[in-house]
Amino acid sequence: DLIGIVAPGQAVPRYYSLASGTRDGFVEICVRRMPGGVCSSHLHALQAGDSVQAFIRSNPGFVLPAGRAPVLLIGAGTGVAPLAGFIRDNTRHRPMHLYYGARHPERDFYFGTELPSWQADGRLAGLHTTFSRTPGGGYVQEILRRDATQVLALIAQGALVRVCGSRAMAQGVAQVLDALLGPQGQSLAQLKEQGRYAEDLF
Template identity: 45%
Template sequence: HTAAMNKLADTYPQAKRLFILTATYGDGDAPASAKQFLKRLAQVTDSPAIPYVVLGFGDRQFPKFCGYAQQVTEALDKKGWPALLATELIDRQSSQTFARWGEAIGQQIGTPLTLDHIPPQPKTVTLQLTERINYGEQVQAPTAVLRFKMAKQSEPSRWLLKPFKTTKLPHFEAGDLVAIIPPGSPIPRYYSLASASREGVLEICVRQVQGGLCSNFLYNLTIGETIDAFIQENPQFRPASGKQAIILIGAGTGLGPLIGFIRNNKARHPMYLYWGGRNPDSDFLYEQELKTYLSDQRLSGLNTAFSRIPKDSGYVQDKLLTDAEHIRALVQNNAQILVCGGRKMAAGVTTAMNEILAPIQLDVTDLKAAGRYREDVY
């Protein structure tokens, strides 16, 4: 029997073992197919009768590597479930770790088990760079907004296992991810999309990172050059439907998907942006576009922080604290919060938000549990 973790049953009378395989979303959160698992597990009243095994998948670049798999293990231990094996954590689809785990399982069940894992090569399409806007060189943060269209000579392919004409972009929304395969590496790098396919372009924000294989490849692209890429949906990072306010928080290239959400706010629901850069004269991404959205009311409020200016320098979390009363009022009226950017920034924002929410007996954990605080952290 196999099922999504959200479908955990109260009992499995015919099962001899329980195998749990889970990834981690963002910085330690459950993936969509497992968000209800811990709640369901807490409601199970029968005494555990079968041993469990947890296998976690993640990336050690993130501080909370396989964080959700470890939460699941702790919860099962507290319920008294016996462990068949210690929890195994797999870093970036390591075939060696996966094979070793299979051997250990085989020894426990008395049946040799050989697991060969070859990461599938996703179908890609060829995209052609048609426009770029450069920022940030004066403040040692070279950044580019890159816009792509389907390459005219692209061969027929599939995105998300669905065929489409190569002259037309497939469906995607701002906040989804584009996986780009740089020359010299089989491992794709993921970038948050700043555009939706209905706009006719695929748009990303890229900061050149010293020693970064993909960021340097992308930053040095010239008009007309091409990339190989595929789309990965990211439905967990989207503004909620409805009329409630949306609070957007980001720094640097984290503005990418947030500008996409603002562009799409045709209904003029309340939407507030808090964003941090280095210097407004060098790396104020999308400055003119944001001013346009303030004028046409797609954006209700804009608060910026810059860390490399002589006076009033600071970070985006400082702006949040300055505007604490307004943010509390929005949260009390069911606002949703979307955060995008680097891990250090996201951690600082979490600390600031917990301070802001404390007077109303809430914290970020409460909002996450309600689906009202979502992160796209890299």
């Protein structure tokens, strides 16, 4: 689901993907402060005890149906938030594999503490990261290409694919997946038709 937040003096809400669920007892989102961003600046300035005007909006196109099929989670930057929510809720240890790209491991590795912990307790089966501002780093679509054999194996096992982040990132991911699937006689369009591929983009 999404949370809509209305910053003071604004009439239009800004929507953020939730990294938490109803059973967690708290609301967690991932917000990068944007230069000139009214809502992100408002949120970053909040102190303990402050309140915000907010509401929950369902996002039925970006859910995980029940089952044991593996899940391929792909995200970049703050787009990791709903993917972290899926992992946090994965107490039944469904096979989940996260491919995550960010700028710098010390400044932009959102959920960098939780992800290894979730991997250790079985909620996350595979964690694959890359950081574009470090030597030898790159973008998330590049590590998908590098791990082509594993990615194709997961898709062959019926994996559900969920992508969250910028539209530019998602376009790059789509191009890589189509290139990998083509020689297998498959396509991204087929995954979408089967309800196995969904995006949450901003």
